[in-house]
Amino acid sequence: MSPISVVIRKEITDNFRDRRTLLSALLMGPLFGPILFAFVINLSLQQQLGNEGEALDLPVIGREHAPALVDYLTSQNINVTDAPENREAAVEGVRSGRHDVVVIISASFGEDLSRSVAATVEVVTDQSNTTAERESRRALRALAAYNQELAAIRLSARGVSPQVLRPLNIDLVDVSTPSGRSAMLLGMLSYFFLFALLTGGMNLAIDATAGERERGSLEPLLCLPVERDQLIFGKILAACFFMALSCLLSLTSFAIVLKFLPLEQLGMTPNFGPDVVLFAVLLLLPFTLLGASLMTLVASFTRSYKEAQTWVGAVLLAPTLPILIVSILQVRPSTELMLIPSLSQHLLLVGMIKNEPVDMLHVVVSVIGTLVAGVFAAWLCARLYRREGLLG
Amino acid sequence: MIVVEGLHKSFGAIKAADGVSFRAEDGRITGLLGPNGAGKSTTLRILYTVLKPDDGTAMIDSVDVVADSLAARRLIGTLPHGSGLYPHLTARENIVYYARLYGMDREIIDEHVQRIIDQLDIGAFADRRSKGFSQGQRTRVSLARALVHGPRNVILDEPSNGLDVMATRSLRELIRLLKSQGKCVLFSSHVMQEVAALCDEIIIIAAGRVVLHDTPDGIRNATDCDDLEEAFVRAIQHVSAAE
Structure with a gap:
């Protein structure tokens, strides 16, 4: 058996017995992502669908000035309820969160209407509060519709067709596929996979240098008649194994969780069958080498396990950077972008999930680009492992 | 020499x-x-x-x-200053790991490991995880793995x-x-x-x-x-x- 495979086997046995590794590789990554995701989806479901069908309780000040408007609101499934006494009380009530939205009808409402002067209706709300925003939008929509209706009636009364007020007929034709709409939310899935992948190998990567040095097991290991390159490559490959395992578990648990989430209600039908899981594994596998080597590299600069954990934690965040920049800039996938690790995996995965055709050239460039970066990082690790200062 | x-x-x-x-x-x-x-x-x-x-x-x-x-x-067999073991491995596994890295033949590893375990009087704790070992036990195991290749x-x-x-x-x-x-x-x-x-x-x-x-x-x-x-x-x- 070659020394590399001896090291890999030992590290795998060792780490399967280490609660820290098990926790991060087999529990944290694979469970944390789906749970967080299910939580977010449920929250946005509540937000979007909410109580659209339910009646909205709307406090109105001065309802006695506009009985017709109140009737109209009631017909729009809005219950006009008792309101604070005056404007100040209403503003205070909204500010404190007691009311989401309060409508104030001016005392001169009826008079203004009959004189064809614009009658004032105030809508008091807090736009920074998301629930209030939804309610106020509903109230505003109802008021706007009433406004239109009155305008139409006035024009008709003067013998003018209400159509003159609508020179344009604007129709929005939405061609996005249901999968495409899901991409926004599902875009963050790819980061969960990368995160699960990296956490899976984190402990091993730290152990290879800082951990062994702290335990005092590094020096005797270096006295063995084995090239240091073989030791470090064995350790990196073992970390890759745990990363792949963690990533696979995370993908599988997501595939299961997505089945149970009512995504159709949000207009999403993500493409996340077994074939996509398999494709994602193949796509993410090359990233394990880069992740493991990068973490080992960072850890080998540190003096203790604790210090290593801090710095390696930063590596966990590194893949977000390109993803973040690109989602802000709204860049379309291109062959050059496929050279950037983590970004290429993100773009390809999102494409898959959106049910878009996959460009095989992009896949090849992503795999090769990431592998080259990984090999380079592993080579750097080996160089660092060869220096005398390694023992600290 | x-x-x-x-x-x-x-x-x-x-x-x-x-x-x-x-x-x-x-x-x-x-x-x-x-x-x-x-x-x-x-x-x-x-x-x-x-x-x-x-x-x-x-x-x-x-x-x-x-x-x-x-x-x-x-x-050489080496016992560096403050040698540490792998806490999740048993004493025997620690020694076998080194025997393998010394490139010893598969067939003779078990025999040699057992011999050094007997020689250094490790038998009583050979198959326990080394996490809780005393300093004396740790030194013995460290020495055993350094000497396993004779x-x-x-x-x-x-x-x-x-x-x-x-x-x-x-x-x-x-x-x-x-x-x-x-x-x-x-x-x-x-x-x-x-x-x-x-x-x-x-x-x-x-x-x-x-x-x-x-x-x-x-x-x-x-x-x-x-x-x-x-x-x-x-x-x-x-x-x-x-x-």
């Missing part, structure tokens, strides 16, 4: 080894004695090839540690550190056992009594240089002291005065 000639090694401005030369014969126990920071560990680290000397040569059974470090490492030369850096009386005693017995097997044993210590009780040859190192190299009796004569400790102190003071 270990032969060291004119070893120099500096870390920045500090000269850790400043022309160390000595010879450690087979079938004898050679003690490297010196105060903390005298250059003992640096010398041993050069011998077991984790450091490269700036100048000078070191040979293990006439294999140069710099030119052919892999071959040299095969010829090396001719054994290098021990401060092996008795942190051991209680009983553990120290059994370590001495082990070192004598290695001597009786005809091995060349080189170990470092800053504890006079230990060196006096054990060594055939004593090398006193101070400020990176060999101050004295003789048998315990020879050292007593040379320094005109009956008490080895006194001899040690005088030898070192002599160097400090010369600085």
Whole structure:
């Protein structure tokens, strides 16, 4: 058996017995992502669908000035309820969160209407509060519709067709596929996979240098008649194994969780069958080498396990950077972008999930680009492992 | 046999080894004695090839540690200072791991591992995870994995550190056992009594240089002291005065 495979086997046995590794590789990554995701989806479901069908309780000040408007609101499934006494009380009530939205009808409402002067209706709300925003939008929509209706009636009364007020007929034709709409939310899935992948190998990567040095097991290991390159490559490959395992578990648990989430209600039908899981594994596998080597590299600069954990934690965040920049800039996938690790995996995965055709050239460039970066990082690790200062 | 000639090694401005030369014969126990920071560990680290000397040569059974470090490492069993085990592996698994890395044949590994376990009296805790081991147990297992391939030369850096009386005693017995097997044993210590009780040859190192190299009796004569400790102190003071 070659020394590399001896090291890999030992590290795998060792780490399967280490609660820290098990926790991060087999529990944290694979469970944390789906749970967080299910939580977010449920929250946005509540937000979007909410109580659209339910009646909205709307406090109105001065309802006695506009009985017709109140009737109209009631017909729009809005219950006009008792309101604070005056404007100040209403503003205070909204500010404190007691009311989401309060409508104030001016005392001169009826008079203004009959004189064809614009009658004032105030809508008091807090736009920074998301629930209030939804309610106020509903109230505003109802008021706007009433406004239109009155305008139409006035024009008709003067013998003018209400159509003159609508020179344009604007129709929005939405061609996005249901999968495409899901991409926004599902875009963050790819980061969960990368995160699960990296956490899976984190402990091993730290152990290879800082951990062994702290335990005092590094020096005797270096006295063995084995090239240091073989030791470090064995350790990196073992970390890759745990990363792949963690990533696979995370993908599988997501595939299961997505089945149970009512995504159709949000207009999403993500493409996340077994074939996509398999494709994602193949796509993410090359990233394990880069992740493991990068973490080992960072850890080998540190003096203790604790210090290593801090710095390696930063590596966990590194893949977000390109993803973040690109989602802000709204860049379309291109062959050059496929050279950037983590970004290429993100773009390809999102494409898959959106049910878009996959460009095989992009896949090849992503795999090769990431592998080259990984090999380079592993080579750097080996160089660092060869220096005398390694023992600290 | 270990032969060291004119070893120099500096870390920045500090000269850790400043022309160390000595010879450690087979079938004898050679003690490297010196105060903390005298250059003992640096010398041993050069011998077991984790450091490269700036100048000078070191040979293990006439294999140069710099030119052919892999071959040299095969010829020695090493117990570096503060050696640690893998806490999630059992004592036996720790030893087997090293046996495999020494490149021993599969068929003979189990047999050799069992033999060294018996020899070092590890049997009682051989299949327990090493997490809760006492310092004495840890030293035994570290020594067992260093000796599993049956090396001719054994290098021990401060092996008795942190051991209680009983553990120290059994370590001495082990070192004598290695001597009786005809091995060349080189170990470092800053504890006079230990060196006096054990060594055939004593090398006193101070400020990176060999101050004295003789048998315990020879050292007593040379320094005109009956008490080895006194001899040690005088030898070192002599160097400090010369600085």
